[in-house]
Amino acid sequence: MSQSMQEEFNHYSTVKNVIGVVSGKGGVGKSFVTAMLAVLMKRKGLRVGILDADITGPSIPKMFGITRKAGGNELGLMPECTESGIRLMSVNILLEQEDQPVIWRGPILANTVKQFWTDVVWGDLDYLFIDMPPGTGDVPLTVFQSIPLDGIVIVSSPQDLVSMIVKKAFHMAEMIHIPVLGLVENMSYVKCPGCGERIHIFGESKLADISAEIGVPIMGEIPIDPAIAKLVDTGEFEAFNCEYLKDASDKIEHIFSEKL
Numbered sequence: 155m156s157q158s159m160q161e162e163f164n165h166y167s168t169v170k171n172v173i174g175v176v177s178g179k180g181g182v183g184k185s186f187v188t189a190m191l192a193v194l195m196k197r198k199g200l201r202v203g204i205l206d207a208d209i210t211g212p213s214i215p216k217m218f219g220i221t222r223k224a225g226g227n228e229l230g231l232m233p234e235c236t237e238s239g240i241r242l243m244s245v246n247i248l249l250e251q252e253d254q255p256v257i258w259r260g261p262i263l264a265n266t267v268k269q270f271w272t273d274v275v276w277g278d279l280d281y282l283f284i285d286m287p288p289g290t291g292d293v294p295l296t297v298f299q300s301i302p303l304d305g306i307v308i309v310s311s312p313q314d315l316v317s318m319i320v321k322k323a324f325h326m327a328e329m330i331h332i333p334v335l336g337l338v339e340n341m342s343y344v345k346c347p348g349c350g351e352r353i354h355i356f357g358e359s360k361l362a363d364i365s366a367e368i369g370v371p372i373m374g375e376i377p378i379d380p381a382i383a384k385l386v387d388t389g390e391f392e393a394f395n396c397e398y399l400k401d402a403s404d405k406i407e408h409i410f411s412e413k414l
Contacts, residue, residue, distance in 0.1 A: 159299045161268050166229050167276035169203070171410045173283050173335070174297065174306040176327070178319030180288035182311040183340030183376070185213045186386070187399070188285040190376075191307070193392050194403035196238050200280040203233065206244035207267045207297055208287045215246045219389025223247055231274045238392050243274045263287075264296035271301050281406075290326045298330045304410065305335040307373065307402070310364070312342060312356040317364050324368050335409065336373030337365055338402060344378045352377075373402035 163169065175188040188204060196202045206214040215221070218236040224247045225232050233241040245266065267287075276282065284301065287293040297303075308323050310316045320337065327334050339361045343352040355378075365372050376398045385391050 160302050161272050161300045164230055164272055164275055167274075167278070169276060169279040169282045171281050171304050172302060173281060173406065174286050174301075174303045174332075175283060175309060176286040176294070176306050176323050177288050177309045178290065178321075178323040179316070180211065182309050182316065184208070184288065184309045185217070185285050187307065187309045187338050187340060187376070188283050189214060189217050189391055190394070190399050191403055191406070192240050192281070192283045193238070193394070194399060195281050195283075195407070196240050198403070198407065200407075201278060202239075203241040203276050203279045203282045204243075205267075205270050205274075205282060205284045206242065206246070207270065207284050207293070209245050209263045209266055209293070210287070212244045212246040214242055214285055215244050216389060217386050217391040218242070219391075220247060229275050231269075233274055233276060236392060240392075241276060241279070243270050263293045264300075267293060267297055268300050281410075290322055294326070298326070298332060303332050305333040305406075307335050307338055307406075308370070309338050309340055310361065311340055312354065312359045312361075317360045320364055321368065324370065334368075334370045335406060336371045336402065337361060338373050338399065339375045341378050342375040371405075373405060374399045 175184055177184040192202050192204050204214055206212050220234050222234055224234055233243045234247050235241055286297055306327055308320055310320045324334055339359060341356060342359055343354050345352060361372055382394050385394055
């Protein structure tokens with residue numbers, strides 16, 4: 155019998171469902187989707203956390219306007235909380251300066267992610283969303299193997315290249331036997347402010363074709379929305395007023411409803 159590589163969760167915490175948000179490449183909006191799903195779940199009255207595993211490109215604290223530094227005690231590291239009470243841990247709230255680069259080699263990056271799982275006192279959570287590092291390399295593999303993910307959501311964008319990248323992420327999850335819950339396409343279109351017509355500035359979406367090919371449902375399509383981009387820049391992301399991923403959050407809640 156092969157020995158499990160999974161790390162033990164923090165002894166002073168319980169989490170019912172762990173959802174990874176992944177992308178085969180950077181720049182498609184993985185952190186954006188992670189944050190939006192977390193906020194929507196919190197609005198349902200659920201207890202939610204975000205583990206920012208994208209160590210070299212952490213953006214979650216900035217989106218929520220968190221500049222405080224995380225502290226700790228004899229029990230472990232304590233996560234920071236957003237205004238609505240979402241608990242989060244990111245390397246950016248441990249560094250002296252938020253723009254300080256993280257120039258670490260792979261094993262240190264991987265161990266930091268594992269410590270966010272083992273050493274952070276998350277408390278009791280219904281959902282822990284993990285903003286995964288992009289790609290299919292060493293650090294994403296460490297997360298897949300070290301943390302007991304209940305499922306993942308794959309984030310893409312409309313460019314032709316991304317269809318291949320989505321399949322790489324899907325096949326990686328398949329090889330490690332982690333369920334893929336659905337696909338989300340970010341930057342899917344721009345809505346004309348005058349007539350409301352959808353303008354596909356990156357070309358027509360291939361998402362339906364990818365969904366049919368790999369047998370994974372589409373959970374949502376997010377347009378380029380300047381109003382939400384402004385909230386991200388000002389650290390007021392929790393104030394967004396849209397339902398682009400409402401169906402996705404409803405589907406995730408339905409899938410795991412028996413565990414809540």
